[in-house]
Amino acid sequence: MFLNLDPVYWIMMGPVMILAIYAQIKVHTTFTNFSRVPTRRGLTGAQAAERVLKDAGIEDVEVKEVDGFLSDHYDPKARTLNLSPGVYRGNSVSAVGVAAHEAGHAMQHAHGYLAMKVRSFVVPAASIGSWVAIPLIFLGAILHTLGLIKLGIVFFTAVVIFQIVTLPVEFNASTRAKAALMNSGVVTTEEEAAGVRKVLSAAAMTYVAATMAAVMQLLYLVLSLSGSRDE
Secondary structure, three states, X not given: OOOOXXXXXXXXXXXXXXXXXXXXXXXXXXHHHHOOOEOOOOOOHHHHHHHHHHHOOOOOOEEEEOOOOOXXXXXXXXXXXXXXXXXXXXXXXXXXXXXXXXXXXXXXXXXXXXXXXXXXXXXXXXXXXXXXXXXXXXXXXXXXXXXXXXXXXXXXXXXXXXXXXXXXXXXXXXXXXXXXXXXXXXXXXXXXXXXXHHHHHHHHHHHHHHHXXXXXXXXXXXXXXXXXXXX
């Protein structure tokens, strides 16, 4: 029942897999397109992030450059805002949009945003679940041990909860970013603002797709477990 050859699995997961692929293509092409469009102010992503943080009264977050493509993230433990080379050094609409989004996470942390607190609380269980859930489920299926399958589903549920809570965190960070870029004068025209919205919307689609995939996979596992009980 837990094999990927199960047609029910593909009926449930096929559409969200297609959405996930589309989302990845969309975010890559949108970021690339607007990375060719410089802002009038000419600030780099690093400078934009520093400006947004300063205007928000946040002075204890370091803006750093890290390797990778779109590897940008905020580390609340280290209090660092980590930007990929194209974002850190770029002065494009894409660069300032992504940088401000990550600064939005720093603002959430500084202001005690509830959804971010919940996500941080779930992180340990979700991290473990991402490693052990599927192996436990497959092992339980092979050994015909419902206890292992149930335990795997519990761990996978933590992953799903993390994905669900991530959505408001990411959407809110983008909302903060768009407002901060305009208020700080990093973005000065409606065309630039529209570009930022497109870049951040494309990025948000990847989180939506990941959440839908996780929810559908959990639903499939629960239905499979229910079917195995009836056999």
